[in-house]
Amino acid sequence: MYKRILVPVDNSATSRAALEEAKRFAKSEEAEVRLVHVIDLAQFAWSANEFLDVPRLQASLREGGQAVLKESTAAMQAAGITPDSAMLETWGGLMSEVIIEDAGKWNADLIIMGTHGYGGLKHVLLGSVAEGVVRHAPVPVLLVRLKE
Template identity: 45%
Template sequence: MYKRILVPIDGSATSNNALREGIKLASEQHSQLRIVHVVDEAVLYSDVEGFMDITALRKALQESSKNLLTKAAETAKKGGVDAETAQLNTAGERIATTITEEAKRWSADLIVMGTHGRSGFDRLLMGSIAEGVARIAPAPVLLIRD
């Protein structure tokens, strides 16, 4: 049913659960699996300038993302699925927009992602990337709760 499954990850336990579900679905349906991680460069343009070396911070963010994607691809391989990976940069956009743009570009049939299930004040402060994706996604979104 789903031929192209996109799984955005962030390294959290909930994200890891979503990855496992995406791998399971891809294996069962012989689907292509694309694992993505968004590097949110907004932190680079906040008040850290003058306190930190922005170039070093950018490099650390990129390296951390690369390691996360490598580990996720290894997890997929152990689950019998060859996954492609991609590091995405926000380029000033919201993370949800970056994910949905990638889903459009890659022609994803399904997006599988974790949601932390925040509510109330926490949700107001932190927002919900998963909710943002679900609102504007070009494909169905399967949300995996923590």
């Protein structure tokens, strides 16, 4: 049923739980998997540039993202799945839009991602990439939460 599964990954426990769920889906459906990590290069650009080495901070974001992709790829390969992977960048855009755009370009038919499930003030302050994906994705989205 689902033959192309897109999995946004970061360095969170919920992301790792989503990766585990993606492994199960990919094996049972014999599906292709694409791992993506999104970074926002603009997050430091507006700050006090005279006090920060913005290019170095952006390079650090890229390095961290590559490490997350490498670790996630290794976890999939250990399960016998060879995923595609990509670092996606935005300059102040919504991460959810970047994920949805990539899912469309790659022809994903399912997105599996973790969610913290924050409500109230935390949700207002932190926003939700998962919520943005769920609201606007043209394909089904499976959200994975950790059991508390």
